[in-house]
Amino acid sequence: MTRVIAVVSAKGGVGKSSICRGLGKALSEKGQSVLLVDTDIALRSLDALLFADETAVFDWGDILGKNCNASKALIHINSRLSLLRAPLHGQFDASLFGNMISDISKSFDITILDAGAGLEGGFNLCVAAANEALVISTADDISMRAALITAQKVRDNGIKNLRLIINRYPKRRLRRRSVDNVIDATKVRLIGVVPEDKEILLAHNGIHINGNSPAELAYNRIADRLLCKDVRLYIK
Numbered sequence: 001m002t003r004v005i006a007v008v009s010a011k012g013g014v015g016k017s018s019i020c021r022g023l024g025k026a027l028s029e030k031g032q033s034v035l036l037v038d039t040d041i042a043l044r045s046l047d048a049l050l051f052a053d054e055t056a057v058f059d060w061g062d063i064l065g066k067n068c069n070a071s072k073a074l075i076h077i078n079s080r081l082s083l084l085r086a087p088l089h090g091q092f093d094a095s096l097f098g099n100m101i102s103d104i105s106k107s108f109d110i111t112i113l114d115a116g117a118g119l120e121g122g123f124n125l126c127v128a129a130a131n132e133a134l135v136i137s138t139a140d141d142i143s144m145r146a147a148l149i150t151a152q153k154v155r156d157n158g159i160k161n162l163r164l165i166i167n168r169y170p171k172r173r174l175r176r177r178s179v180d181n182v183i184d185a186t187k188v189r190l191i192g193v194v195p196e197d198k199e200i201l202l203a204h205n206g207i208h209i210n211g212n213s214p215a216e217l218a219y220n221r222i223a224d225r226l227l228c229k230d231v232r233l234y235i236k
């Protein structure tokens with residue numbers, strides 16, 4: 001079975017799309033062929049974060065609508081990293097989407113699905129297509145509560161392999177919640193911690209960022225851990 005990983009949280013703004021971009025890049029640099037799929041209908045962002053070809057015409061809605069085949073809709077970011085953009089509007093059947101992803105993902109080592117906010121639309125598409133999930137939470141009460149509810153919904157959809165990424169983890173003096181607090185509140189096993197990092201904000205503003213920034217190094221460690229390599233969870 002090829003790996004299809006949904007990156008989820010019902011809460012917007014916790015870093016799902018940034019993490020998809022970072023993990024896609026890190027995994028492809030480690031030799032994996034990676035497909036990123038944006039499922040945030042209307043609010044897609046991975047194309048902008050990855051500086052994808054702006055002249056691209058098709059998205060995965062066109063594959064489902066039989067306007068084009070998959071190869072026409074794939075945008076190649078580099079030789080090992082490809083992107084399927086989300087449509088800008090429309091409602092889609094989750095099982096048809098799941099079948100499409102199951103077909104296309106066979107050509108890649110790892111497929112990563114970027115869910116939008118909420119527990120409908122893009123989230124339903126993601127859980128129909130994925131066999132693993134990364135639940136994203138920042139270390140604040142609202143985001144932890146969203147992660148707890150999201151993780152339960154993911155489990156309800158039959159996905160057993162769930163891991164937690166704590167994002168935007170603050171420096172020690174600004175910390176109100178420890179890593180242990182976040183694990184306890186979300187009830188998901190930890191795979192990594194990404195620090196607060198101003199470089200990531202730059203990526204959201206169309207600026208190429210430093211590949212050695214603290215968050216990029218954390219994406220790299222999480223990519224290694226996804227590939228079952230023995231690396232530390234985080235640098236204290």
Ligand SMILES: Nc1ncnc2c1ncn2[C@@H]1O[C@H](COP(=O)(O)OP(=O)(O)O)[C@@H](O)[C@H]1O
Nearest residue numbers: 012013014015016017018195196197200201204
């Ligand atoms: N580790 C980080 N450090 C600082 N800012 C971050 C980090 N991760 C994400 N952000 C910022 O948080 C905002 C929301 O991120 P985004 O990835 O779009 O979240 P989501 O996809 O969950 O809505 C963006 O402005 C992004 O630059």
Ligand SMILES: [Mg+2]
Nearest residue numbers: 016017040045
């Ligand atoms: Mg997003």
